[in-house]
Amino acid sequence: MQTLQNIIGGKLVTSTSPRTAPVFNPATGEQSAVLPLSTTAELDAAVAAAKLALPEWANTPPLRRARHMFRFKHLLDQNVDRIAGAISAEHGKVHGDAVGEVQRGIEVVEFCCGIPQLLKGEFSRLVGPAIDTHSDRQPLGVVAGITPFNFPAMVPMWMYPVAIACGNTFILKPSEKDPSASMVIYELFREAGFPDGVLNIIHGDKEIVDGILGHPDIKAVSFVGSTPIAEYVYRTGTAHGKRVQALGGAKNHMVVMPDADMDKAADALMGAGYGSAGERCMAVSVAVPVGEETADKLIESLAPRVRKLRIGAADDAEAEMGPLVTRQHMEKVLGYIDAGEREGAELVVDGRGFKAQGFENGYFVGGTLFDRVTTDMSIYKEEIFGPVLSVVRSPDYAHAVKMINDHEYGNGTAIFTRDGDAARAFAENIEVGMVGINVPIPVPVAYHSFGGWKRSLFGDHAIYGPEGVHFYTRLKTVTSRWPEGIKSGAVFHFPTMN
Numbered sequence: 001m002q003t004l005q006n007i008i009g010g011k012l013v014t015s016t017s018p019r020t021a022p023v024f025n026p027a028t029g030e031q032s033a034v035l036p037l038s039t040t041a042e043l044d045a046a047v048a049a050a051k052l053a054l055p056e057w058a059n060t061p062p063l064r065r066a067r068h069m070f071r072f073k074h075l076l077d078q079n080v081d082r083i084a085g086a087i088s089a090e091h092g093k094v095h096g097d098a099v100g101e102v103q104r105g106i107e108v109v110e111f112c113c114g115i116p117q118l119l120k121g122e123f124s125r126l127v128g129p130a131i132d133t134h135s136d137r138q139p140l141g142v143v144a145g146i147t148p149f150n151f152p153a154m155v156p157m158w159m160y161p162v163a164i165a166c167g168n169t170f171i172l173k174p175s176e177k178d179p180s181a182s183m184v185i186y187e188l189f190r191e192a193g194f195p196d197g198v199l200n201i202i203h204g205d206k207e208i209v210d211g212i213l214g215h216p217d218i219k220a221v222s223f224v225g226s227t228p229i230a231e232y233v234y235r236t237g238t239a240h241g242k243r244v245q246a247l248g249g250a251k252n253h254m255v256v257m258p259d260a261d262m263d264k265a266a267d268a269l270m271g272a273g274y275g276s277a278g279e280r281c282m283a284v285s286v287a288v289p290v291g292e293e294t295a296d297k298l299i300e301s302l303a304p305r306v307r308k309l310r311i312g313a314a315d316d317a318e319a320e321m322g323p324l325v326t327r328q329h330m331e332k333v334l335g336y337i338d339a340g341e342r343e344g345a346e347l348v349v350d351g352r353g354f355k356a357q358g359f360e361n362g363y364f365v366g367g368t369l370f371d372r373v374t375t376d377m378s379i380y381k382e383e384i385f386g387p388v389l390s391v392v393r394s395p396d397y398a399h400a401v402k403m404i405n406d407h408e409y410g411n412g413t414a415i416f417t418r419d420g421d422a423a424r425a426f427a428e429n430i431e432v433g434m435v436g437i438n439v440p441i442p443v444p445v446a447y448h449s450f451g452g453w454k455r456s457l458f459g460d461h462a463i464y465g466p467e468g469v470h471f472y473t474r475l476k477t478v479t480s481r482w483p484e485g486i487k488s489g490a491v492f493h494f495p496t497m498n
Contacts, residue, residue: 002033004179006042006203007186009049010196015042021176021205026092026323027313029361033090035176038204040211043171046200047217050142050169053197058139058167062116065165069113072161072192076106076185083153083184088314090178091152092323092363093276095314098153104443105157108464111446112165118469119166128495131481137473139167140219140243144212146233147182148225149175149325150279150385156182158450159222160199162468171218172201173208177325213237220472222463223247224281226383227409227455234458245471246458247451249383250411253286253404254440255426257397257417258294264438265416266301272414272440273389274309274321274367281456282412282434282441285384286373287391288400295393299348299371306349306389309367312356323356323363324386330363333386337368340379340390345370351387375403383409397422405431410453414440433457 004023005012015036023033057065076083084098093101121136145159152175160170174182182201189199202208212218213236220243223233227248237244254272256265272284287302289295312319324330334352341347351366365387373380373390380390394400404413414436415426423437433452436442444450444465451462461471 001031004033004035004183004203006038006046007183007199007201008042008046009052009200010190013042015039015203017042023090023177023179024326025089026325027356027359027362029327029363033180035179035203037176038202038208040207043202043204043208043211043215046171046202047142047215049197050171050200051217053195054141054169057169057195057198060167062119062165062167065167066113066116068192068194069109069161069165072189072194073106073109073113075188075191076102076109079184079188083181086181086184087152087178088322090180091149091325093314094312094316094319094322097276098314101151101154105154107446108157109161111465112161115162115165115469118466119473127479128481130484131479133477133479135475135477137166137469138476139473141168142171142218143168143220143222143472144171144173144218145222146173146209146212146225147175149177150276150281152178152181153185155224156185158464158468162464163472164194164198166469166472168472169197170199171212172199173204173212174201176203176205179203209233210236213242214240218242220244222471224463230458231455243471244459245461245463247281247463248456248458249409250281250452250456251286251381251383251407251409252282252284252412252414253288253407254284254413255394255397255400255404255415256287256289256294256298257415257419257422258291259418260416262297262301266298266305268416268440269302269389270305270309274306274387277321277324277365278387279325279385280441282443284414284440285389286380287389288394288403289391290394290397290400292393295371295391299391302369302389303348306367306369311354311364311366313359313362321367321387323359324365325363327363329385330365333365333384333388336379336382336384336386336388340370340373340377340388343377343379345377345379345390346372401426401429408455411456412436412442412452414442433462
């Protein structure tokens with residue numbers, strides 16, 4: 001059985017830790033690898049390697065750094081299926097979904113090829129007598145990323161390509177549930193010619209997370225995961241003087257107005273609610289039809305689609321949804337379905353008890369649909385992260401907006417309507433960071449930035465895009481005057497133009 005290794009200073013290093021974690025194939029329930037949970041000494045070695053590589057890399061002209069990114073993107077394009085296979089083998093998502101994940105990650109790498117343009121500063125001549133001012137953005141130093149299981153390739157590529165293109169060196173701690181995709185991608189990163197130590201990979205659990213958050217040589221930390229952990233990462237990291245962006249959980253609503261095309265709305269909810277088995281922070285987990293007639297039509301359209309959902313392993317070309325990532329997570333999702341039934345929601349389609357033929361030991365949950373969910377129920381308030389869609393009937397548009405704005409999460413939301421006034425008002429007034437109008441999963445393209453509001457994001461910067469460049473750099477402003485422009489005599493008042 002494979003034992004996964006760390007990457008420290010460009011070399012594969014086997015951890016000496018006595019602690020390990022199993023890695024499973026969620027479609028079969030069989031263990032596929034052993035993951036040593038690294039020691040803090042190994043983290044220190046990775047940080048030392050990153051620190052050693054930093055001066056030369058930070059002083060490499062941005063255009064040369066970008067050329068490495070161009071080569072990296074080319075290699076990624078050539079290996080999409082291979083990377084997607086590594087994702088599916090440990091996460092469980094179907095192949096087409098895994099391919100989509102890789103492609104969205106590559107788009108961020110493509111954005112990074114143009115980062116020299118965004119690192120340009122500003123210049124102002126004659127801000128005072130014979131005085132000029134210029135500014136630029138400089139790298140922070142050694143930075144780190146802690147990434148989740150649900151996008152083992154894409155989310156790391158939201159972080160380290162941006163940081164590295166900006167001149168930083170990077171420590172990546174992938175999820176211990178599906179670490180292999182990052183290792184496959186590292187092979188391509190190295191082949192692209194990046195110097196040793198620019199990217200280091202350390203596998204581990206909370207011990208390594210705490211080591212990253214407290215390490216004096218790590219200047220910034222990016223995190224994506226659940227809200228309780230995001231808040232912990234943010235508070236702990238900032239307490240140690242680090243810059244932190246910590247993206248947390250979500251409860252994404254999709255409002256369906258009476259004038260919406262119900263079949264298109266139902267199709268959108270199927271993909272957004274059940275794609276990747278609902279294990280997406282941008283998954284739509286709450287449908288909000290406005291008016292009883294709209295709700296009845298939506299349920300009538302949705303229910304047969306959910307019942308016909310094709311569920312299977314990644315090698316099933318017709319599968320639309322795969323298993324959940326671990327047995328523990330499967331049991332958690334099943335517990336939420338039990339709770340929804342106990343709390344009085346109407347269970348329209350029950351996904352409990354589903355078994356995929358030939359994969360009876362896999363971590364499968366069938367598509368589940370609840371109607372007449374209320375805002376006091378746990379299946380409404382909490383992030384389930386599974387293939388469970390709740391329908392909350394709203395008497396009118398204003399009630400739907402208030403319900404969304406009152407929720408603690410503010411990651412993503414959508415409205416389906418033909419009414420331009422309603423769509424514009426929704427986009428203007430909704431207290432959510434990413435909004436879709438007839439787009440169910442409004443994940444911004446790579447040259448914009450991804451980030452929610454409220455308890456979905458801790459910190460002042462969204463991830464990737466221009467916000468990512470600002471996160472991984474700091475502004476320096478230089479004001480200069482040469483001796484021939486300096487008059488004799490000391491000046492004691494604060495400098496002004498008067």
